[in-house]
Every structure is written in structure tokens, then in C-alpha cells.
Amino acid sequence: MRLAVIAGDGIGPEVIGEALQVLDVVVDGVETTEYDLGARRYHATGELLTDADLASIREHDAILLGAIGDPSVPSGVLERGLLLTMRFALDHHVNLRPSVRYPNVAVPLAGDPSIDFVVVREGTEGPYTGNGGAIRTGTPHEVATEVSLNTRFGVERVVRYAFERAQVRRKKLTLVHKTNVLAFAGSLWQRTVDEVGRGYPDVATDYCHVDAATIHMVTDPGRFDVIVTDNLFGDIITDIAAAVSGGIGLAASGNIDATGTNPSMFEPVHGSAPDIAGQDKADPTAAILSGALLLRHLGDTAAAERVEMAVAADLAERTGPVSTTETGARIRARL
Ligand SMILES: NC(=O)c1ccc[n+]([C@@H]2O[C@H](COP(=O)([O-])OP(=O)(O)OC[C@H]3O[C@@H](n4cnc5c(N)ncnc54)[C@H](O)[C@@H]3O)[C@@H](O)[C@H]2O)c1
Ligand SMILES: CC(C)[C@H](C(=O)O)[C@@H](O)C(=O)O
Ligand SMILES: [Mg+2]
Numbered sequence: 644m645r646l647a648v649i650a651g652d653g654i655g656p657e658v659i660g661e662a663l664q665v666l667d668v669v670v671d672g673v674e675t676t677e678y679d680l681g682a683r684r685y686h687a688t689g690e691l692l693t694d695a696d697l698a699s700i701r702e703h704d705a706i707l708l709g710a711i712g713d714p715s716v717p718s719g720v721l722e723r724g725l726l727l728t729m730r731f732a733l734d735h736h737v738n739l740r741p742s743v744r745y746p747n748v749a750v751p752l753a754g755d756p757s758i759d760f761v762v763v764r765e766g767t768e769g770p771y772t773g774n775g776g777a778i779r780t781g782t783p784h785e786v787a788t789e790v791s792l793n794t795r796f797g798v799e800r801v802v803r804y805a806f807e808r809a810q811v812r813r814k815k816l817t818l819v820h821k822t823n824v825l826a827f828a829g830s831l832w833q834r835t836v837d838e839v840g841r842g843y844p845d846v847a848t849d850y851c852h853v854d855a856a857t858i859h860m861v862t863d864p865g866r867f868d869v870i871v872t873d874n875l876f877g878d879i880i881t882d883i884a885a886a887v888s889g890g891i892g893l894a895a896s897g898n899i900d901a902t903g904t905n906p907s908m909f910e911p912v913h914g915s916a917p918d919i920a921g922q923d924k925a926d927p928t929a930a931i932l933s934g935a936l937l938l939r940h941l942g943d944t945a946a947a948e949r950v951e952m953a954v955a956a957d958l959a960e961r962t963g964p965v966s967t968t969e970t971g972a973r974i975r976a977r978l
Pocket of ligand 1: 654658709710711712713714722726891892910911912913914915916917918919924925926927929
């Protein structure tokens with residue numbers, strides 16, 4: 644298995660170091676190419692992601708990424724120039740973000756809810772395309788626009804993927820949007836769900852406005868099975884989903900080209916966490932579980948399950964904060 648590894652900024656290298664060591668325990672012959680991408684290289688060379696980087700990254704079976712973004716670089720430069728550029732160039736139209744509550748993991752919710760849902764977030768459209776602009780910048784009459792782009796093609800392929808997922812899970816699909824205000828895009832999403840849904844008569848569909856979805860996620864997360872939503876709503880609700888299901892340190896994700904044309908990219912949902920970077924404090928579990936998603940994506944279900952079981956066992960025995968390196972070591976010891 645040939646992996647492109649982009650450790651990135653902040654806690655990225657710390658958590659990816661642990662995730663790679665776990666992969667080495669469960670799979671023979673992992674070949675890695677490490678890419679120096681992020682703030683360090685940007686400051687040293689002014690480069691973000693070169694054509695040569697991208698061409699070389701394409702030569703791998705999958706990508707494992709830590710986090711991108713650093714306070715020393717203006718907000719958005721690295722995130723857009725690197726992370727989003729990769730998601731767009733490699734056509735990662737499905738951003739898969741599962742939320743599972745592991746046994747004995749405390750959650751900040753009333754009762755003892757079971758949580759097992761997956762957010763299928765669109766990954767290449769919405770307000771993320773950079774379609775917008777500003778005029779009269781810096782004057783009292785400044786105007787800025789950020790247009791949400793939604794194509795029938797882009798919406799349909801991610802909706803279809805979500806129905807396929809729902810069909811092999813609990814057969815429930817919830818569209819999360821804001822059709823009461825974003826009427827043009829909302830109508831396209833709703834009609835697409837209705838039309839594609841006719842091909843999946845055994846999957847029940849429902850709809851939630853995104854604001855209400857944040858209520859349900861906190862008060863009744865068990866109601867969700869598969870959620871399909873646009874790029875920005877998906878970004879926001881998956882941080883809530885992480886917080887309610889055990890914390891941002893556990894949330895894994897995959898940026899997937901479902902056609903298999905380009906390598907898919909696996910990364911924790913969290914960012915570079917500058918507030919705790921370099922202190923051996925970051926939880927590497929999200930990165931390790933992203934490695935499990937990567938294994939599953941490449942067809943090694945047995946190895947993926949081994950990692951997930953080791954993580955579950957480790958979480959069940961945690962009694963307080965554990966360092967990055969210690970968490971990795973404990974999970975590897977179980978394997
Ligand atoms: N996919 C990515 O690469 C990605 C995702 C989100 C944010 N970012 C970038 O990361 C930078 C910081 O963003 P932010 O502060 O909004 O979000 P963040 O996810 O980095 O941090 C939010 C909070 O969660 C905590 N946290 C995050 N990961 C953790 C872990 N593994 N273990 C324990 N605690 C953890 C942080 O300490 C912080 O308090 C920004 O530049 C942002 O653009 C990148
Ligand atoms: C850093 C940023 C571009 C990214 C996003 O908005 O998709 C992040 O928040 C995420 O959730 O992966
Ligand atoms: Mg996010």
C-alpha cells in the first residue's frame with residue numbers, strides 16, 4: 644500500500660506519527676512518501692501545493708493528512724491553497740464523517756444515548772468554491788460576496804452515495820439544509836433527494852433545517868442514521884457531532900473520490916489546534932481512526948476492524964487525559 648503522508652501544521656505531525664505507527668502494526672509493507680506541505684514550507688519558499696506535488700501525490704493509493712492551518716499565516720491561505728485545493732483537484736466529492744459513541748465514553752448529553760450516524764458532506768461545491776469577490780475593500784462601502792455553487796451533477800452524486808450508505812445501514816436518510824431561506828439551492832437538494840430516493844424505496848427519508856439539526860444532534864442524536872448535506876452545513880454539524888459523541892479528538896473523516904479515479908484522503912475532523920501543539924497533549928485517536936477508514940476504503944476490512952477494536956478497548960479504560968504518545972503506545976500494545 645503506497646501512502647502519501649501530509650502531516651501538516653500544529654498537532655498534525657504529532658497525531659500522524661502515532662497513526663502511521665499503528666498502520667505499520669496492522670499492515671505489512673506500508674510504503675510512505677512524506678510531503679512537506681504547510682506553514683513551514685510556505686514561509687521558506689512561498690509555495691503552497693505545486694503541480695509537481697499534486698502529480699506525485701496522485702501516484703499513491705491513498706493520502707493520510709494531519710491538519711493544515713497556522714496562526715503565522717493569514718487565515719485561509721493554507722486552508723484554501725492546500726487543503727481545499729487537494730479536495731477539489733482530486734475530486735473528493737464525498738466527505739464522509741462517521742460519529743460513533745464507543746462503549747464507556749462519556750458524552751456531554753443527558754441520558755445515556757447511543758450514537759451511530761454518518762454525515763455525508765458534499766466536498767467540492769457549496770460556498771467553498773471561491774466563487775465571490777469584494778469591491779471597495781477597506782472603505783465604508785465595501786461589498787463582499789461568497790456564492791454557494793450547487794450543480795445537479797454534484798448534488799446527485801453525493802445524494803446517491805448517501806442512499807447507498809443508508810441502504811446497508813439502518814435505512815434512514817436525513818437531508819439537512821436550509822430550504823426555508825436558501826430556496827434555490829434548497830429546492831435542488833430536496834428535489835434530488837426525492838428523485839434519487841425513488842430508486843431506494845426501502846430507505847426512509849426525512850428533512851431537517853440545519854438550525855434544528857443542531858438541536859436534535861444534542862437532544863436526540865439517536866434519530867440520525869445517514870445525513871446528507873452541503874459542504875458548509877456539513878462542516879459545522881460535524882464539529883457538533885464530534886463534540887456530542889466523545890470529543891473532537893475522536894472524530895475521523897474521509898475525503899473520497901467515489902469513482903476511484905483519484906486517491907482518497909483521510910484526516911481527522913479537527914484542525915491544527917495551535918493552542919496545544921507541541922505539548923504531547925493532542926488525542927491521536929481521530930488520526931488513528933482515520934487510518935482505519937483508509938484501510939476500509941482500500942479493502943482491508945479486517946485490519947480496519949482490528950484498529951477500531953483496539954481504539955474501543957483503549958477508550959473504555961481511559962480514566963483521564965492521556966498524552967499523544969502514550970495513547971498511541973497503548974493502542975499499539977493492544978494490537
Ligand atoms: N482539516 C484540517 O486540516 C482543519 C480542520 C479544522 C481546522 N483547521 C485549521 O486549524 C487551525 C485551528 O482551527 P480551530 O482552532 O478552529 O480548530 P481545531 O480543531 O484545531 O481546535 C479546536 C479546539 O479543539 C481542540 N482539539 C483539536 N484537536 C484536538 C485533539 N486531537 N485532541 C485534543 N484537543 C483537540 C483544540 O485544542 C481547540 O481547543 C485553523 O487554521 C483552521 O483553519 C484545519
Ligand atoms: C480547514 C477547513 C478548510 C476545513 C473545512 O472547512 O472543510 C475544516 O474545517 C474541516 O472540517 O475539514
Ligand atoms: Mg471543520
